[in-house]
Amino acid sequence: MFRSRALFRQYFAAAIATLSVMMAGTSMGWPSPVLRLFKENPNHLLPNETFIQMTSDQSSWVVSIIELGNLVTPIPFGFLVDSVGRKPCLLTTGPLYIISWLLVIFTKHVYVLYVVRFMQGLAMGIVFTVAPMYIGEIAGAKCRGALSTFFIGMLNTGILLEYLVGPFVDYDTLAYVSLVIPVVFLLTFIWMPESPYFLIMKERDLDAKKSLYWLRGGREASSDKINLELYNMKQDVEKEMKLSFDFMDIISTPANRRSLLIVQIVAVADVISGMSAVLPYASSTFARTEGAWITPDQCTLLLGVLVFLSTFPTAFLVDRTGRRPLLLVSCFGSGISQLTAGTYYLLTENYKMNLTPINWLPFTSITCFAVIYSIGLGPLVPTLQGEFFPSNTRGLAGGVTTITLTVISFLVMKMYQVIIDHYGVYLNYYIYSVGCIVCGVLVYFIIPESKGKTFAQIQDELNSHIAHKSKRKEEKKQTKIEASNKKAEIERNNKVENKIEA
Template identity: 40%
Template sequence: GHSCERRRLRHIMHKVKPTIVRNERNDSEAFNESWRWLDSDQLVAAGASVRVASAMKGSAAGSDFKTTGALRQYAAACSASLMVMTTGAWLGWPSPAIKKLLANQTEMVVNHEQISWVVSLMDAGSAVSPIPAGFLMDVIGRKAILLLTGLLFAVTWLMPLVLQTPLVLYIARFLAGMGKGVAFTVAPMYIGEIASTRIRGALSTMFAGLLWSGTMFEFGFGPFISYNALLILSLVMPVAFLATFIFMPESPYYLVMKRRNEDARKALKWLRNCPSVQPGDDIDANPVEQELKEMKKNVSEEMQNKGSFKDLVTSRSNRKAIVIVLLISMFQRTCGISPMLAYSSVTLPETGTFIGPNQIIVVFGFILTISNFLATPLIDRLGRKPLLIFSGAGCGLVTCISAIFYYVHHQTDIDTSSFLWIPYVGICCFGLTHSIGIGGIPHTLLSELFPQNVKCYAASLASITFALSSFAINKVYITVSTSVGVWAMFTFFAFNGLMCALFSAFVVFETKGKSFAEIQRILHKA
């Protein structure tokens, strides 16, 4: 067996290069270090089989190419996430823009009711596009639909710059919402399908990191430059996406689905930075060929019966997966992130110090971004489930404390001037706890839990859930805050944070380090 070959190779290496092999330990690291300098021809000449020599050579090459392959996957994921960065910019744009619009610093005049529609119409648009996007990404490909959406985003930044009327702003926000729906549907799918198992979680977390980078961009520049200048600067993001993503490979999973096996092989070779199979090499030992073979097998099994929306509820495993993804997606928004992004500049109390709402939203955006990148290595070390529990409980605690403050501040005669720092610290802590778990993990789970034949439908439903949750929260926030009080909305956010923690603890299962096949087996047993 293989162990016999290993013992035989030890003997061979002593014959070929006795100065190299000094350590007779049995650990594989020392063994690999000793043989990796040997040429496969030397091993064969010394008596090793071609199969083992080729496999050993391939394994050594794999370690040499591992770092560069990971960098290429990060580059592709980062480029795709520039689309999401544009979405984040549109999410953060209302906070600095609302003050300029209400202060008549633009050519148009708007009221509070129109502002509520400007904020919420983006979410209405993002509820429309996920289902068509789910179909189109299986027809024209992940890469093509993302590039088309990049063009759409560029148009949305140009429209309110050229024609400054409330109607044009409504249309631009609605179209940006459609782009958001596509980005939230297709980008996580693309990232999950190009990533190797070892770094899949980290790459998926980049989705949320770049999302909040776009938001921080608006928070950082918006309060300090003109309305038109902000629109022009924001246009840079979709342009950067188009300029870089056009050079990235298509998803190898999509290419296998379309029976474009040679294109899939080329895409995998680039993404894994793996050399081509040379004459005399064992094809089965090549990591790209192994992965492509497994990919073909998985896609073939999953595509035997063409998927549909009905399969999300008729299959027991899909039912559990869709419940997990949809509820976690809903909790991501009902914890309060959407109103905090849009309305913080008009919700936070003025402190009378150098730190006011305009300054703290910059800090908020910075925390959202940095904490997401900090979560990138944690998600594959600590796992998805512990981070979800921590994040839900943390968001619930922070918003509960903020709810108490806003109740005392607005509903009683108690002097709160010494405690105005509470909502400021609260929004910073919320940014940290939200981003480290619930902010990014729903997108990771979406790319992991569903078989290929229904993944596009699940992605569509998840995007619709994001959109409808945000639309409802953003539309009622001003009404409830005015008629009942800000404390009522923050109490609602706290309740949802607690529900998220409990749901994650008792229903969500860990997917860290598991292949797609292993995850499907767990769901089938559930």
């Protein structure tokens, strides 16, 4: 499978680092199998089954409050990641998840669940800010795209774990299963190397060389190649670190503003697609389909399996077809799928049409959306986040991206039930459809290709694009001035001729 020890070690380090992302996935997938236990009365529960009394509004807060926690940590850790390191910041997420799952096991109250979900959100904010950066910086240019897809792959693995186990075990057992992941993460990631980019930033060149030596295969690695790559890294970092470092740096230059715009467009597309609401509400959404051929829990389980499997082609395609084609297919394909699901629910719930012969359509549409999302929008946010931001702004800009994801995701998740109660579930899917299509248009016109390029090449192309754009503006301005001068000269000549004739 691996052509060299270097490739194996990079894949291995990325897999261990993204156990943190798997932890986030378990916290995202957990509400779906347990949501039916959060009721005002204990009807339809099995004997000895855990029951937590809460209103539908409280249950919607349990689902969505994780995003409020996710809002708190990105900016502070955007600074901390450049002062204490990528690895220590990522390690802090393990204890947060361990404590949160222990609270789930030993307490059974809605307000404790608010605290649990908020804590998990704090950890998720760190993961979403730091993990893409760490993966991007340990990877070689040729495999960076494939390694970056580990992020969505492990996120989906965590979600799938909850979908697979949740329907078949009790409330406490599911929490114990979820608790295993952060424990394994702490025991393994502590042995992984720090990012060589960070070590160079801190002028720890010997440590950076040791880190790079391990990542590039140890004894198998050529000393000359290691020294050359280390030299190039140092040149890149020194060039980027010559710039000042404060909050305004992320918008201080045209290239930085363009980088921020590119990543924010993809981040908005990621969450406006509705995936953050579709997953936790999957079981309750499928339960709305009359006469469905399989149960809601089976639908949810199958959805999780297909989403998980769909991440594997992305790892193969992202460094072959490029980022842009996958993003375009994902945006427009997701938009069409969401439009189809929304139309089905509009006709059945608002117009009371009998569509039993095609009651497979909502599951098929939502599954198609989830699969198409998972080959483009899902995995490519962390990929682009790790590629487009320069070293001196990568931590802070990553924090801003996480906040963008969090704010919109919170609104999507919290408003899902509100929109159902006031208008119908169809409107959610129509909103997601329009958002995907609009973002697809923006991707087509704004986002460049970054396949197979080093960080330095990407930054050089961004700067050259800005320079070319400025040159064209200057040429247009000069053309207008020349045209205006020519027009004025013609008018003067006409006046002179008129005077002579007079």
